[in-house]
Amino acid sequence: MHWTTHVVAGAAAGYLVGSPVPAALLGFASHPLLDMAPHYDPDSEVGYVLDAATGCVAMSLLAANGAIRRTDRHRAALWGAVGSALPDLELLVKLVDRDFETESYIFPWHNGKLPHRQTHFAGSTLLQLALVLVMLRLIAGRVKKRRLRQA
Numbered sequence: 001m002h003w004t005t006h007v008v009a010g011a012a013a014g015y016l017v018g019s020p021v022p023a024a025l026l027g028f029a030s031h032p033l034l035d036m037a038p039h040y041d042p043d044s045e046v047g048y049v050l051d052a053a054t055g056c057v058a059m060s061l062l063a064a065n066g067a068i069r070r071t072d073r074h075r076a077a078l079w080g081a082v083g084s085a086l087p088d089l090e091l092l093v094k095l096v097d098r099d100f101e102t103e104s105y106i107f108p109w110h111n112g113k114l115p116h117r118q119t120h121f122a123g124s125t126l127l128q129l130a131l132v133l134v135m136l137r138l139i140a141g142r143v144k145k146r147r148l149r150q151a
Ligand SMILES: [Zn+2]
Pocket: 001, 031, 035, 087, 088, 110
């Protein structure tokens, strides 16, 4: 699954939970579920670089955006995103060790023991985009409720 999808899904789950530790744990728990869902893994490095850059922008917004910080005082969205994004750090080993074997990854959803079905690029992209939009809609709904309560 795209790293950006993990970041947004973890942030949404964290925001909805509202507390940092449960947010991080829920974000972490969401990672294998998303990785085992049918999706497309690109063959080239370009897709991964674009995805990583987009995910970093999303993480930066969660960490530094004042509006987000005002509506998420405990930074639960950021912790949910961190919990969801962390497992993919092990994939960076391949950048420094080209001979690293995929079977040596720690997490079974990365090393092939819990595989996912490959789908077409378009279907995978649309599915992940829909998932991100649903997550953002859930956050927007929660933000609106909190604002109504404060008014
Ligand atoms: Zn992963």
